Amino acid sequence: MMAGYKQPVSVLVLIHTAAGRVLLIERADRQGFWQSVTGSHEADEALPDTARRELMEETGFAASAGVLDNWQQHNVYEIYPHWRHRYAPGVTHNTEHVFGFCLPGELSPLLNPREHTAFEWLDWQEAACRVFSPSNAAAIRELGRRLAST
Template sequence: MSQKPLKQPISVLVVLHDGNGNILLIKRADYQNFWQSVTGSIEPDEQLIETAIREVYEETGILLPDTQIIDWNESSQYEIYQHWRHRYPEGVTHNTEHVFSAKISRNSPIKLNPKEHTAYDWMPVKEAADKVFSPSNKMAILNLHKHLF
């Protein structure tokens, strides 16, 4: 069995919302009660917008045109949880996360990859911000209103 390639410490966070104050969250399969927005690491030779589009598709089954995704041109750096460091090259302890958002219909069919996520739910902004495990995800949800056009 081949081993997965190591992740690069550059990722995207994509806040999916309905334009009416509701956020789509997905529940991680590998950790009980870890809810999050769409996230994922950049692949070699990939632009950040391409990573955002790919991750939304891989994690929800929704194929977004690049015109639907808003690049916030914001990023934050955080310490990678110890239990996930084995996924990165030796010695890597921090990740830089770039934030995006996209408005989608609540009627969009969601198709989860059961190896990654086990459930999804639409939640009002405050409830979603309280539910996510990642501080950077919480801040992105609370700052979504600044990026609505």
């Protein structure tokens, strides 16, 4: 990968409680764009390390505050045109790896105001409707299936 560009590999970390409440954060660069924690893989770090790093960077949550679970799922999607400048020329698709992060309750994140401006805890059904990303909505619906089977 060329220096200075993001790798087209990322994580999506769905923060939730056992009761099916989901934490969403609003992007600073796109008002009204609600999402779960996401972030690009860096260098040669392991994907769980990417998830732990992004959790800390975007919410201030240490992985030890809850249970981080690699769902062994990934999505390949087209990178939105307004974000393609972050990637090497010609890169149009990203592979996103899905993780769940179960917290014991609804904790308040410490947001980096350069990245996110607000947060909300919502029931998973409402959260799935609120997020802008189809892969994020699919991960939230998968959470609902997982909770129903326990």
